[in-house]
Amino acid sequence: MATHQDSDSTAAADVSETENLTLVQAVRDGLATEMERDEDVVVMGEDVGKNGGVFRATEGLYDEFGENRVIDTPLAESGIVGTAIGMAAYGLRPVAEMQFMGFIYPAFDQIVSHAARLRTRSRGRYTCPLVVRAPYGGGIRAPEHHSESTEAMFVHQPGLKVAIPSTPADAKGLLTSAIRSPDPVIFLEPKLIYRAFREEVPTESYEIPLGEAAVRREGSDISVYTWGAMTRPTLEAAENLAGEIDVEVVDLRSLSPLDEETIVDSFEKTGRAAVVHEAPKTGGLGAEIIATLQEEALLYQEAPVERITGFDTPFPLYALEDYYLPEAARIEDGIRNAVEF
Numbered sequence: 001m002a003t004h005q006d007s008d009s010t011a012a013a014d015v016s017e018t019e020n021l022t023l024v025q026a027v028r029d030g031l032a033t034e035m036e037r038d039e040d041v042v043v044m045g046e047d048v049g050k051n052g053g054v055f056r057a058t059e060g061l062y063d064e065f066g067e068n069r070v071i072d073t074p075l076a077e078s079g080i081v082g083t084a085i086g087m088a089a090y091g092l093r094p095v096a097e098m099q100f101m102g103f104i105y106p107a108f109d110q111i112v113s114h115a116a117r118l119r120t121r122s123r124g125r126y127t128c129p130l131v132v133r134a135p136y137g138g139g140i141r142a143p144e145h146h147s148e149s150t151e152a153m154f155v156h157q158p159g160l161k162v163a164i165p166s167t168p169a170d171a172k173g174l175l176t177s178a179i180r181s182p183d184p185v186i187f188l189e190p191k192l193i194y195r196a197f198r199e200e201v202p203t204e205s206y207e208i209p210l211g212e213a214a215v216r217r218e219g220s221d222i223s224v225y226t227w228g229a230m231t232r233p234t235l236e237a238a239e240n241l242a243g244e245i246d247v248e249v250v251d252l253r254s255l256s257p258l259d260e261e262t263i264v265d266s267f268e269k270t271g272r273a274a275v276v277h278e279a280p281k282t283g284g285l286g287a288e289i290i291a292t293l294q295e296e297a298l299l300y301q302e303a304p305v306e307r308i309t310g311f312d313t314p315f316p317l318y319a320l321e322d323y324y325l326p327e328a329a330r331i332e333d334g335i336r337n338a339v340e341f
Ligand SMILES: Cc1ncc(C[n+]2csc(CCOP(=O)(O)OP(=O)(O)O)c2C)c(N)n1
Pocket: 046, 075, 077, 099, 103, 106
Protein backbone atom coordinates (compact mmCIF):
# COMPACT_ATOMS: atom_id res chain seq x y z
CA MET A 1 0.00 0.00 0.00
CA ALA A 2 1.26 3.45 -0.81
CA THR A 3 1.72 5.83 2.07
CA HIS A 4 1.98 9.53 1.62
CA GLN A 5 5.04 11.56 2.36
CA ASP A 6 4.76 15.24 3.15
CA SER A 7 4.41 17.28 -0.02
CA ASP A 8 7.57 18.25 -1.84
CA SER A 9 7.63 22.00 -1.98
CA THR A 10 9.23 22.48 -5.37
CA ALA A 11 7.98 25.97 -6.07
CA ALA A 12 9.04 27.20 -9.47
CA ALA A 13 11.80 29.72 -8.88
CA ASP A 14 12.24 31.47 -12.22
CA VAL A 15 8.94 31.43 -13.98
CA SER A 16 9.10 33.21 -17.29
CA GLU A 17 6.12 31.93 -19.32
CA THR A 18 2.69 33.20 -18.35
CA GLU A 19 -0.84 33.04 -19.71
CA ASN A 20 -3.63 35.57 -19.24
CA LEU A 21 -6.33 33.62 -17.38
CA THR A 22 -9.57 34.08 -15.48
CA LEU A 23 -9.81 32.53 -12.03
CA VAL A 24 -11.78 29.51 -13.25
CA GLN A 25 -9.31 28.98 -16.09
CA ALA A 26 -6.50 29.11 -13.54
CA VAL A 27 -8.24 26.41 -11.50
CA ARG A 28 -8.45 24.26 -14.62
CA ASP A 29 -4.80 24.98 -15.38
CA GLY A 30 -3.81 24.06 -11.84
CA LEU A 31 -5.64 20.74 -12.13
CA ALA A 32 -4.12 19.96 -15.54
CA THR A 33 -0.60 20.88 -14.42
CA GLU A 34 -0.75 18.62 -11.38
CA MET A 35 -2.37 15.79 -13.35
CA GLU A 36 0.50 15.93 -15.84
CA ARG A 37 3.06 15.95 -13.06
CA ASP A 38 1.55 13.24 -10.86
CA GLU A 39 -0.49 10.36 -12.25
CA ASP A 40 -2.04 9.74 -8.81
CA VAL A 41 -4.08 12.95 -9.16
CA VAL A 42 -7.64 12.15 -10.21
CA VAL A 43 -10.65 14.44 -10.63
CA MET A 44 -14.17 13.34 -9.81
CA GLY A 45 -17.65 14.80 -9.47
CA GLU A 46 -20.99 15.45 -11.10
CA ASP A 47 -20.53 16.16 -14.82
CA VAL A 48 -16.80 16.92 -14.48
CA GLY A 49 -15.94 14.49 -17.29
CA LYS A 50 -17.56 14.63 -20.70
CA ASN A 51 -19.42 17.82 -19.83
CA GLY A 52 -16.42 19.70 -18.39
CA GLY A 53 -18.10 20.77 -15.17
CA VAL A 54 -20.99 23.11 -14.39
CA PHE A 55 -18.59 26.12 -14.39
CA ARG A 56 -16.17 24.56 -16.96
CA ALA A 57 -13.44 24.12 -14.33
CA THR A 58 -12.57 20.67 -15.71
CA GLU A 59 -13.06 21.43 -19.40
CA GLY A 60 -10.96 19.22 -21.67
CA LEU A 61 -9.48 17.15 -18.84
CA TYR A 62 -11.53 14.09 -19.78
CA ASP A 63 -10.15 14.14 -23.34
CA GLU A 64 -6.62 14.76 -22.08
CA PHE A 65 -6.44 12.31 -19.20
CA GLY A 66 -9.19 9.76 -19.87
CA GLU A 67 -12.08 8.28 -17.95
CA ASN A 68 -9.96 6.63 -15.26
CA ARG A 69 -8.60 9.97 -14.07
CA VAL A 70 -11.58 12.23 -14.76
CA ILE A 71 -14.52 10.44 -13.26
CA ASP A 72 -18.18 11.30 -13.76
CA THR A 73 -20.05 10.33 -10.60
CA PRO A 74 -23.69 9.88 -9.64
CA LEU A 75 -25.48 12.84 -8.05
CA ALA A 76 -24.50 11.78 -4.52
CA GLU A 77 -22.07 14.05 -2.66
CA SER A 78 -21.66 11.71 0.30
CA GLY A 79 -20.75 8.92 -2.11
CA ILE A 80 -18.32 11.15 -4.03
CA VAL A 81 -16.39 12.22 -0.94
CA GLY A 82 -16.63 8.81 0.74
CA THR A 83 -15.17 7.16 -2.35
CA ALA A 84 -12.49 9.85 -2.61
CA ILE A 85 -11.46 9.30 1.03
CA GLY A 86 -10.89 5.62 0.32
CA MET A 87 -8.93 6.46 -2.83
CA ALA A 88 -6.80 8.96 -0.88
CA ALA A 89 -6.09 6.52 1.93
CA TYR A 90 -4.90 3.95 -0.61
CA GLY A 91 -2.46 6.21 -2.40
CA LEU A 92 -4.29 8.44 -4.88
CA ARG A 93 -4.73 12.21 -4.73
CA PRO A 94 -8.40 12.77 -5.56
CA VAL A 95 -9.84 16.21 -6.23
CA ALA A 96 -13.60 16.02 -5.73
CA GLU A 97 -15.83 18.76 -7.12
CA MET A 98 -19.04 19.83 -5.40
CA GLN A 99 -21.19 21.66 -7.95
CA PHE A 100 -21.99 24.38 -5.40
CA MET A 101 -20.92 24.73 -1.79
CA GLY A 102 -24.60 24.56 -0.85
CA PHE A 103 -24.56 20.91 -1.95
CA ILE A 104 -21.61 19.97 0.24
CA TYR A 105 -23.81 19.11 3.24
CA PRO A 106 -24.64 15.55 2.17
CA ALA A 107 -20.84 15.04 2.24
CA PHE A 108 -20.33 16.90 5.53
CA ASP A 109 -20.40 13.68 7.53
CA GLN A 110 -17.72 12.11 5.33
CA ILE A 111 -15.56 15.25 5.49
CA VAL A 112 -15.84 15.84 9.24
CA SER A 113 -16.25 12.30 10.58
CA HIS A 114 -13.71 10.61 8.30
CA ALA A 115 -11.46 12.80 6.10
CA ALA A 116 -10.54 15.15 8.93
CA ARG A 117 -9.83 12.32 11.39
CA LEU A 118 -8.07 9.67 9.35
CA ARG A 119 -4.58 10.76 10.40
CA THR A 120 -5.30 10.90 14.14
CA ARG A 121 -7.63 7.89 14.10
CA SER A 122 -4.89 5.75 12.55
CA ARG A 123 -2.08 7.32 14.62
CA GLY A 124 -0.52 8.59 11.41
CA ARG A 125 -0.60 5.29 9.50
CA TYR A 126 -3.04 6.76 7.00
CA THR A 127 -3.33 10.29 5.77
CA CYS A 128 -6.06 11.70 3.56
CA PRO A 129 -4.60 13.77 0.71
CA LEU A 130 -8.01 14.83 -0.56
CA VAL A 131 -9.12 18.15 -2.03
CA VAL A 132 -12.79 19.05 -2.04
CA ARG A 133 -13.36 21.96 -4.44
CA ALA A 134 -16.55 23.98 -4.30
CA PRO A 135 -17.71 27.21 -5.94
CA TYR A 136 -19.12 29.40 -3.19
CA GLY A 137 -20.49 32.83 -2.34
CA GLY A 138 -23.08 35.22 -3.69
CA GLY A 139 -23.43 37.83 -6.37
CA ILE A 140 -24.45 35.81 -9.43
CA ARG A 141 -28.22 35.87 -8.92
CA ALA A 142 -28.35 32.16 -8.11
CA PRO A 143 -31.17 30.72 -6.04
CA GLU A 144 -31.04 30.01 -2.33
CA HIS A 145 -28.38 27.50 -1.30
CA HIS A 146 -26.22 28.31 -4.35
CA SER A 147 -24.90 31.52 -2.79
CA GLU A 148 -23.99 31.08 0.86
CA SER A 149 -20.53 31.22 2.47
CA THR A 150 -20.19 28.58 5.16
CA GLU A 151 -16.39 28.48 5.31
CA ALA A 152 -16.39 28.92 9.11
CA MET A 153 -18.02 25.47 9.52
CA PHE A 154 -14.96 23.88 7.97
CA VAL A 155 -12.44 26.12 9.72
CA HIS A 156 -13.97 24.93 13.01
CA GLN A 157 -13.07 21.32 12.25
CA PRO A 158 -9.52 20.32 13.27
CA GLY A 159 -7.86 18.14 10.66
CA LEU A 160 -9.07 20.20 7.70
CA LYS A 161 -7.34 23.03 5.87
CA VAL A 162 -9.40 25.72 4.16
CA ALA A 163 -8.15 27.90 1.29
CA ILE A 164 -9.92 30.63 -0.70
CA PRO A 165 -8.19 32.39 -3.60
CA SER A 166 -9.02 35.93 -4.67
CA THR A 167 -6.92 36.07 -7.86
CA PRO A 168 -6.22 33.70 -10.78
CA ALA A 169 -2.50 33.34 -9.93
CA ASP A 170 -3.33 32.56 -6.32
CA ALA A 171 -5.98 30.06 -7.42
CA LYS A 172 -3.42 27.97 -9.31
CA GLY A 173 -0.70 28.22 -6.64
CA LEU A 174 -3.03 27.49 -3.71
CA LEU A 175 -4.70 24.62 -5.55
CA THR A 176 -1.29 23.10 -6.28
CA SER A 177 -0.43 23.26 -2.58
CA ALA A 178 -3.83 21.80 -1.72
CA ILE A 179 -3.33 18.82 -4.06
CA ARG A 180 0.15 18.18 -2.67
CA SER A 181 -1.03 18.49 0.93
CA PRO A 182 -0.97 15.18 2.80
CA ASP A 183 -4.13 16.23 4.65
CA PRO A 184 -7.59 17.18 3.39
CA VAL A 185 -8.18 20.66 2.04
CA ILE A 186 -11.50 22.39 1.44
CA PHE A 187 -10.80 24.62 -1.56
CA LEU A 188 -13.49 27.27 -1.98
CA GLU A 189 -13.73 29.17 -5.24
CA PRO A 190 -15.53 32.55 -5.20
CA LYS A 191 -17.76 32.18 -8.21
CA LEU A 192 -18.57 35.90 -8.37
CA ILE A 193 -15.00 36.41 -9.61
CA TYR A 194 -14.66 33.19 -11.65
CA ARG A 195 -14.68 35.33 -14.80
CA ALA A 196 -14.54 38.89 -13.42
CA PHE A 197 -10.98 39.67 -14.51
CA ARG A 198 -7.83 38.13 -15.93
CA GLU A 199 -4.29 37.96 -14.66
CA GLU A 200 -0.95 36.65 -15.91
CA VAL A 201 -0.59 33.15 -14.48
CA PRO A 202 2.67 31.19 -14.74
CA THR A 203 2.26 28.18 -17.04
CA GLU A 204 4.66 26.15 -14.91
CA SER A 205 3.74 24.39 -11.73
CA TYR A 206 4.17 26.45 -8.55
CA GLU A 207 2.95 26.43 -4.97
CA ILE A 208 1.56 29.21 -2.83
CA PRO A 209 1.85 27.75 0.67
CA LEU A 210 -1.30 27.29 2.72
CA GLY A 211 -1.12 29.52 5.80
CA GLU A 212 0.32 32.67 4.23
CA ALA A 213 -1.83 35.77 3.91
CA ALA A 214 -1.07 38.48 1.33
CA VAL A 215 -0.94 42.19 2.12
CA ARG A 216 -2.73 43.52 -0.98
CA ARG A 217 -2.36 47.18 -0.05
CA GLU A 218 -0.15 48.77 2.55
CA GLY A 219 -1.54 51.44 4.87
CA SER A 220 -0.94 52.90 8.32
CA ASP A 221 -4.37 53.90 9.73
CA ILE A 222 -6.38 50.66 9.80
CA SER A 223 -6.00 46.96 8.92
CA VAL A 224 -8.85 45.42 6.95
CA TYR A 225 -8.93 41.63 6.81
CA THR A 226 -10.85 39.88 4.06
CA TRP A 227 -10.74 37.01 1.54
CA GLY A 228 -12.28 35.69 -1.66
CA ALA A 229 -14.67 37.88 -3.63
CA MET A 230 -14.74 40.54 -0.87
CA THR A 231 -11.13 41.45 -1.57
CA ARG A 232 -12.06 43.55 -4.61
CA PRO A 233 -14.73 45.79 -2.99
CA THR A 234 -12.43 46.15 0.02
CA LEU A 235 -9.61 47.38 -2.20
CA GLU A 236 -12.08 49.67 -3.95
CA ALA A 237 -13.16 51.12 -0.59
CA ALA A 238 -9.51 51.62 0.36
CA GLU A 239 -8.87 53.52 -2.88
CA ASN A 240 -11.98 55.67 -2.35
CA LEU A 241 -10.77 56.59 1.15
CA ALA A 242 -7.18 57.28 0.08
CA GLY A 243 -6.09 60.77 1.15
CA GLU A 244 -8.52 60.62 4.07
CA ILE A 245 -7.71 57.22 5.62
CA ASP A 246 -4.66 55.11 4.82
CA VAL A 247 -6.07 51.56 4.64
CA GLU A 248 -4.06 48.33 4.75
CA VAL A 249 -5.83 45.38 3.10
CA VAL A 250 -4.87 41.84 4.13
CA ASP A 251 -6.22 38.99 1.97
CA LEU A 252 -6.10 35.89 4.19
CA ARG A 253 -6.02 33.36 1.28
CA SER A 254 -5.78 30.54 3.81
CA LEU A 255 -8.46 30.46 6.51
CA SER A 256 -7.09 27.36 8.15
CA PRO A 257 -4.30 27.50 9.06
CA LEU A 258 -4.64 31.24 9.68
CA ASP A 259 -1.58 33.43 9.17
CA GLU A 260 -1.72 34.92 12.67
CA GLU A 261 1.68 36.53 12.27
CA THR A 262 0.66 38.70 9.30
CA ILE A 263 -2.70 39.48 10.94
CA VAL A 264 -1.10 40.60 14.20
CA ASP A 265 1.86 42.41 12.60
CA SER A 266 -0.52 44.57 10.59
CA PHE A 267 -2.64 45.40 13.65
CA GLU A 268 0.40 46.33 15.73
CA LYS A 269 1.18 48.90 13.03
CA THR A 270 -2.33 50.38 12.72
CA GLY A 271 -4.08 49.73 16.07
CA ARG A 272 -7.45 49.64 14.32
CA ALA A 273 -9.14 46.94 12.30
CA ALA A 274 -12.17 45.80 10.34
CA VAL A 275 -13.11 42.39 8.98
CA VAL A 276 -15.08 42.03 5.76
CA HIS A 277 -16.81 38.76 4.92
CA GLU A 278 -19.87 37.60 2.99
CA ALA A 279 -20.95 35.11 5.62
CA PRO A 280 -23.38 36.03 8.42
CA LYS A 281 -21.80 37.93 11.28
CA THR A 282 -22.63 35.50 14.08
CA GLY A 283 -20.06 32.75 14.36
CA GLY A 284 -18.24 33.96 11.24
CA LEU A 285 -14.48 33.90 10.88
CA GLY A 286 -14.37 37.60 11.73
CA ALA A 287 -15.00 36.67 15.36
CA GLU A 288 -11.95 34.40 15.34
CA ILE A 289 -9.76 37.12 13.88
CA ILE A 290 -10.92 39.59 16.53
CA ALA A 291 -10.24 37.02 19.27
CA THR A 292 -6.74 36.55 17.87
CA LEU A 293 -6.13 40.31 18.01
CA GLN A 294 -7.38 40.40 21.63
CA GLU A 295 -5.11 37.57 22.65
CA GLU A 296 -2.00 38.67 20.81
CA ALA A 297 -2.14 42.46 20.56
CA LEU A 298 -4.65 43.86 23.07
CA LEU A 299 -2.41 46.72 24.13
CA TYR A 300 -2.15 47.98 20.55
CA GLN A 301 -5.92 48.29 20.17
CA GLU A 302 -7.31 51.82 19.82
CA ALA A 303 -10.92 51.12 18.78
CA PRO A 304 -13.48 48.30 18.62
CA VAL A 305 -12.96 46.11 15.55
CA GLU A 306 -15.68 46.57 12.95
CA ARG A 307 -17.37 43.59 11.31
CA ILE A 308 -18.72 44.30 7.83
CA THR A 309 -20.54 41.12 6.87
CA GLY A 310 -23.59 39.44 5.44
CA PHE A 311 -26.65 39.35 7.67
CA ASP A 312 -27.83 36.70 10.12
CA THR A 313 -30.49 35.48 7.71
CA PRO A 314 -30.62 32.77 5.09
CA PHE A 315 -29.11 34.09 1.86
CA PRO A 316 -31.81 36.20 0.16
CA LEU A 317 -33.21 35.92 -3.33
CA TYR A 318 -32.07 38.14 -6.18
CA ALA A 319 -33.75 41.43 -5.34
CA LEU A 320 -32.03 41.70 -1.95
CA GLU A 321 -28.68 40.18 -2.88
CA ASP A 322 -26.98 43.54 -3.40
CA TYR A 323 -28.07 44.66 0.07
CA TYR A 324 -26.90 41.47 1.68
CA LEU A 325 -23.38 41.45 0.29
CA PRO A 326 -20.91 44.03 1.61
CA GLU A 327 -19.95 46.47 -1.14
CA ALA A 328 -17.53 49.37 -1.25
CA ALA A 329 -19.86 52.00 0.29
CA ARG A 330 -20.76 49.79 3.29
CA ILE A 331 -17.10 48.87 3.74
CA GLU A 332 -16.13 52.56 3.69
CA ASP A 333 -18.71 53.31 6.41
CA GLY A 334 -17.34 50.52 8.59
CA ILE A 335 -13.78 51.69 8.14
CA ARG A 336 -14.80 55.26 9.08
CA ASN A 337 -16.53 53.98 12.23
CA ALA A 338 -13.36 52.24 13.37
CA VAL A 339 -11.13 55.20 12.57
CA GLU A 340 -13.38 57.90 14.05
CA PHE A 341 -14.00 56.03 17.32
C1 LIG B 1 -27.64 17.48 -3.82
C2 LIG B 1 -27.51 18.21 -5.12
N1 LIG B 1 -26.33 18.18 -5.79
C3 LIG B 1 -26.18 18.84 -6.96
C4 LIG B 1 -27.22 19.52 -7.51
C5 LIG B 1 -27.03 20.32 -8.79
N2 LIG B 1 -27.80 19.77 -9.90
C6 LIG B 1 -28.95 20.34 -10.31
S1 LIG B 1 -29.61 19.56 -11.64
C7 LIG B 1 -28.33 18.47 -11.69
C8 LIG B 1 -28.28 17.40 -12.75
C9 LIG B 1 -29.39 16.42 -12.58
O1 LIG B 1 -29.31 15.46 -13.60
P1 LIG B 1 -30.41 14.35 -13.73
O2 LIG B 1 -30.66 13.73 -12.37
O3 LIG B 1 -29.95 13.44 -14.80
O4 LIG B 1 -31.69 15.13 -14.12
P2 LIG B 1 -32.02 15.98 -15.41
O5 LIG B 1 -32.14 17.40 -14.90
O6 LIG B 1 -30.90 15.81 -16.40
O7 LIG B 1 -33.33 15.45 -15.90
C10 LIG B 1 -27.41 18.71 -10.70
C11 LIG B 1 -26.17 17.95 -10.50
C12 LIG B 1 -28.45 19.53 -6.78
N3 LIG B 1 -29.52 20.19 -7.21
N4 LIG B 1 -28.56 18.87 -5.61
